[in-house]
Amino acid sequence: MALTDSLTGLRTDLGAIEFSTDTRKLRTKSRDRFAQSPVLRDLLRGRNAEIFIAPRGKEELRIAVAACARHRIPITVRGAGSGQFGQGVPLRGGAVIDVTALTGVIGWHGEPGRRPPTTVRALAGTVVADIDAAIRPSGWELRMHPSTAHQATVGGYIAGGHAGIGSCRWGILRDTGNITALEVMTVEEHPRLIELRGREVNTVHHAYGANGIITEVELPLAPAWEWHELVVSFPDFERAARFSVDVCRSDGVLTKVVSPHAHPLPQYFPELAGLIPDGESMVLLMAAVQSVPNVEDLVRDNGGRIRYRCLEGKGSYGSPLYEFTWGHSMLRYQRHNAELTGLMALFPPRDLYESMVAVHREFAELGPLHVEMKRIDGGLSCQGSPVFAFESQEQLASITERLQRAGLFIANSHTPVLGAGGMKPWGPKEAAAKREFDPYGLLAQGKSDDAEDTITGSTALPNSGWSYRLS
Ligand SMILES: Cc1cc2nc3c(=O)[nH]c(=O)nc-3n(C[C@H](O)[C@H](O)[C@H](O)COP(=O)(O)OP(=O)(O)OC[C@H]3O[C@@H](n4cnc5c(N)ncnc54)[C@H](O)[C@@H]3O)c2cc1C
Numbered sequence: 001m002a003l004t005d006s007l008t009g010l011r012t013d014l015g016a017i018e019f020s021t022d023t024r025k026l027r028t029k030s031r032d033r034f035a036q037s038p039v040l041r042d043l044l045r046g047r048n049a050e051i052f053i054a055p056r057g058k059e060e061l062r063i064a065v066a067a068c069a070r071h072r073i074p075i076t077v078r079g080a081g082s083g084q085f086g087q088g089v090p091l092r093g094g095a096v097i098d099v100t101a102l103t104g105v106i107g108w109h110g111e112p113g114r115r116p117p118t119t120v121r122a123l124a125g126t127v128v129a130d131i132d133a134a135i136r137p138s139g140w141e142l143r144m145h146p147s148t149a150h151q152a153t154v155g156g157y158i159a160g161g162h163a164g165i166g167s168c169r170w171g172i173l174r175d176t177g178n179i180t181a182l183e184v185m186t187v188e189e190h191p192r193l194i195e196l197r198g199r200e201v202n203t204v205h206h207a208y209g210a211n212g213i214i215t216e217v218e219l220p221l222a223p224a225w226e227w228h229e230l231v232v233s234f235p236d237f238e239r240a241a242r243f244s245v246d247v248c249r250s251d252g253v254l255t256k257v258v259s260p261h262a263h264p265l266p267q268y269f270p271e272l273a274g275l276i277p278d279g280e281s282m283v284l285l286m287a288a289v290q291s292v293p294n295v296e297d298l299v300r301d302n303g304g305r306i307r308y309r310c311l312e313g314k315g316s317y318g319s320p321l322y323e324f325t326w327g328h329s330m331l332r333y334q335r336h337n338a339e340l341t342g343l344m345a346l347f348p349p350r351d352l353y354e355s356m357v358a359v360h361r362e363f364a365e366l367g368p369l370h371v372e373m374k375r376i377d378g379g380l381s382c383q384g385s386p387v388f389a390f391e392s393q394e395q396l397a398s399i400t401e402r403l404q405r406a407g408l409f410i411a412n413s414h415t416p417v418l419g420a421g422g423m424k425p426w427g428p429k430e431a432a433a434k435r436e437f438d439p440y441g442l443l444a445q446g447k448s449d450d451a452e453d454t455i456t457g458s459t460a461l462p463n464s465g466w467s468y469r470l471s
Contacts, residue, residue: 033084
């Protein structure tokens with residue numbers, strides 16, 4: 001059957017469910033933030049869905065998914081569209097199904113007879129910050145969230161993201177225990193809802209929506225301390241790095257984000273530039289109020305100076321401080337200079353400080369180093385790279401190889417194809433889940449095991465992949 005006939009059939013089957021085939025709407029809803037990558041900017045432009053579907057709840061989603069399965073229409077699931085790797089782009093047309101109306105915190109759960117909640121459960125389209133807002137009066141909060149917490153949906157974070165604010169203490173989403181459960185809808189004529197717990201959640205996490213449609217997410221909680229934001233300057237990057245490693249390795253010091261930026265990067269943030277003397281490097285961090293005196297000691301030990309401190313979200317810079325870290329750092333660097341880019345390199349936990357300093361020095365001619373401190377697979381690491389002006393794909397490949405030779409593990413953050421990206425292992429378990437949850441292979445076409453040469457060829461970079469002990 002031709003796709004146009006299938007689409008006609010699909011439209012009929014959708015009945016009262018909201019949909020659109022308006023070209024402008026299709027263009028907008030087929031994009032995410034891939035333009036942050038100079039490689040993807042041109043490559044993914046013009047890849048549009050043929051129909052946009054906006055179910056109002058789980059039952060309408062089930063009807064829409066069943067209709068797509070019946071007519072064999074490819075599906076791209078859409079949350080807030082804030083992914084940076086083109087995960088949300090429909091590479092092979094078909095339907096974009098927007099799940100942002102599946103919203104609301106379902107509840108928080110504790111052990112029977114115990115008061116403090118242990119996990120929170122929400123519908124997949126709930127904005128991440130709204131979950132924290134609902135749960136905080138109980139004295140608890142999410143262990144981690146992306147720097148896009150005020151835009152991203154929790155389903156999109158689980159399907160497209162990997163770590164964020166909180167990862168310097170709790171590790172990445174993939175680490176055992178950081179996702180409690182997922183409810184997933186299968187793509188079949190009669191869609192089923194399947195509950196995944198334990199290690200099974202990782203077959204769906206960071207699968208770019210290829211392994212089922214996440215309808216509910218259950219996440220573990222952490223105490224909601226009174227968080228303070230601190231902007232700290234250091235005379236050089238070496239001391240900023242030493243402080244960052246020391247503060248994260250001090251297990252009794254409660255931090256939520258530790259984000260070192262080498263000179264001159266602080267000057268690229270007009271909102272913060274006045275706080276950091278020109279020539280100095282900077283660490284942005286969030287610390288629990290009871291840990292601030294310990295942070296002050298460590299800053300002093302390393303020759304730094306706290307230039308600004310305030311309660312979370314109350315800074316004179318107009319945004320939560322975490323919106324200058326993680327993916328937001330590059331967003332803001334690119335406002336300074338649209339050609340700037342970076343790579344997603346993971347530093348080895350062993351000799352971490354030495355490795356940060358070695359990369360900072362060796363790549364000084366290329367550009368200043370920015371990393372985010374994070375725990376991963378039980379060890380302290382950091383992720384990031386020198387920030388440099390993009391010239392060509394060959395330049396990216398050659399920098400990637402140099403970073404690999406320096407002992408770093410590189411994921412290709414300039415591709416929407418999972419296998420070419422390297423952050424997510426795609427093994428037999430993932431392939432089996434795909435067969436079970438998406439037997440017709442309609443979800444996220446071209447991003448899992450059926451990638452196109454036009455994309456993989458154009459985005460190829462040497463890729464050391466990230467391995468996990470407990471994969
Ligand atoms: C400025 C900026 C900062 C960022 N910071 C971080 C960060 O700190 N940490 C981090 O991990 N990421 C970060 N990201 C990327 C991150 O993926 C998104 O911010 C966010 O988590 C994605 O949520 P979303 O609702 O926008 O998902 P979308 O972009 O809509 O979707 C992301 C992927 O998930 C799929 N998907 C969406 N919803 C579902 C669902 N219900 N079921 C199945 N598949 C689904 C989509 O098809 C797509 O492949 C950042 C991005 C930007 C632009």
